[in-house]
Amino acid sequence: MSTDTLVDIYNSIADKLAVGDEKGAMETFRARFKELPADVQGAILTRPFIGTVREEAKRVESLVELEKEVIAGIKILEILKEELGKKAA
Numbered sequence: 106m107s108t109d110t111l112v113d114i115y116n117s118i119a120d121k122l123a124v125g126d127e128k129g130a131m132e133t134f135r136a137r138f139k140e141l142p143a144d145v146q147g148a149i150l151t152r153p154f155i156g157t158v159r160e161e162a163k164r165v166e167s168l169v170e171l172e173k174e175v176i177a178g179i180k181i182l183e184i185l186k187e188e189l190g191k192k193a194a
Contacts, residue, residue: 110140 114137121130138146 111142114140 114133117133117137118130121127121133138149141149
């Protein structure tokens with residue numbers, strides 16, 4: 106792909122966005138997508154997926170941290186229960 110083609114695709118999309126024609130910009134993008142180099146196509150297609158994976162990883166990390174806190178709380182309750190049992194005996 107020549108630089109001129111890439112610039113032309115970019116300008117076509119940018120011109121439509123500049124006048125608020127998001128639908129036209131998306132149509133131009135879809136129509137000319139296959140003209141883009143394979144690595145650019147890959148980057149465009151994987152970026153949303155990678156973002157979703159990162160968000161899910163953050164969510165899982167939060168759940169793991171919450172789980173650790175719950176387990177610590179349960180251990181504390183078990184110790185308190187044992188101590189109360191000793192005092193009651």
